[in-house]
Amino acid sequence: MNVGVLFSGGKDSMLALLRAREEHKIACLITLVSLNKESFMFHTPNIDVTTLQAEALKLPLVRVVTKGEKEHELKDLKAALEQAKRKYKLQGIVTGAVRSTYQATRIQQICHELNLWCFSPLWLLDQIELLNEVLKRKMKVIISGVFAEPLDKSYLGKQIDKALIAKLAKAAATHKINPAGEGGEIETTVLDMQLFKKPIVVKKSSTVYENFAGTFTIHGAGAK
């Protein structure tokens, strides 16, 4: 079937895409750009990188801007999925949801209303297993946001590798955080993976950090 991937540009939506393409045709990516930094549904620090990622994947991107107000963003999501369904003849939507019943409930409800299958191939996956799948799939993923103690400035912009996974696992054990960031503890950005025609190179970036909350924002990037 033709499926669209709800796509934030982070590790979870990219892993979901990789799993989904083993069974279905990925017809498009769908990105909601939230103007609300507190959005529970869509906010990610480097959402604009999805444009470069879509180019690297040679996939069309349905990009919809939402103010991110609690009820309106769901209407905007529904409109985006409806638009993508019509344009790319979608029969299903793929999400990178892992644990959040808040997100899963809303996406399932909207897919049901639009008569679309909903697939969350990472659902309930162990967080460390998920991080290891990033390495197994040879993805280049950086940490683009930290939002929980003890995650400090040193994590920002760092690539996920074995050492970083061990560090996150240790932080999870001592501070009861989700090591893969399912609770919003970290945000990630994928710079390269097996399907990219060319990797994304960060040309200009900035870091903002204070009291266990910070972002690594990409201001300039391009294909190598």
Add this chain to the structure above:
Amino acid sequence: MKLVISTCADPLSESEFVAPIVKLVGECVVRKCNKVKPEDIAQADSIIITGTALADFVYLKQKWDWLKTFKKPVLGICAGMQVLALAHGGKLVNQERIGVHPVTVIEPNPFCEGDFSAYFLHTKGVEGLDVLATSDNKPVMVKVKGKEQYGCLFHPEVLNEEIIKRFVA
């Protein structure tokens, strides 16, 4: 041997609805519902029938008559509870529930007690089996009279893992 029967028509749904169950059950044999053989049933000491995607109803076309004569424990989750009802003379009713909702236990049972929250994902409820727990006055946990066959309309693997752990213990 513990047998897990997948009701998923689409292989991509299995990582969502079958893999989390297998992780909780441990060592087990997994079969798709359209590939289950009589010898699989005969060798099973217990069976879990999984749920599937909201848009999936293919499992309703499979044969579930073996449930009538199977004497060992069965736990049907969501779609699995629906087929339990159909096999034992119950019926399906239109009933949509998506998300986290409160559950009230009304009959003592081996798996849970008191009130708790559970994650639901279905558009069909069931009628006609003994009710163990309700949500919004609708049956969400049931038992087949005279058998160790139980149904959960919600997905215990999401917020109520102990139900599955107690079933397989």
